[in-house]
Amino acid sequence: MPRYLGILLELGLIVFCLIECIQAPPGRVRNLPTWAWILLILFIPYAGPIAWLVAGRPTAASAGQAVPWRSTATAGFPEYERPGAPADDRQLLAGLAASDASDRALLAQWEADLRAREAALRDDAPGPPPGQGTGDPRTP
Known part of the structure; x- marks a missing residue:
């Protein structure tokens, strides 16, 4: 070896x-x-x-001079170096807030619809005939 x-x-x-x-x-x-x-x-x-x-x-x-445009001021995240970052754009932020509000309203509507469907299914579901079990073989 x-x-x-x-x-x-x-x-x-x-x-x-x-x-x-x-x-x-x-x-x-x-x-x-x-x-x-x-x-x-x-x-x-x-x-x-x-x-x-x-x-x-x-x-x-x-090797560091190979890419003169690269800056290490933000540890390799150049999106923070660009002027006009998204956090500064008030129109963009307003649009995002409106979209978020409409998404929350749609989600609340879907949840209410789902609760209504579940309640209707519970009310319409036929139960076992009186005197019989639930159909589960583990229960007498």
């Missing part, structure tokens, strides 16, 4: 570095073009992947 450890380590390092190299933004890869890094990782054992990790991988500072 110990002799396979080196092979597994090399294979894992190659796979990790190859995936990371392929997914790196093309303009942010350092020192060599992406295709050259891929060849280096694949054909030079240990040294290729380690060289990618040390000298080719985009740094955190350059």
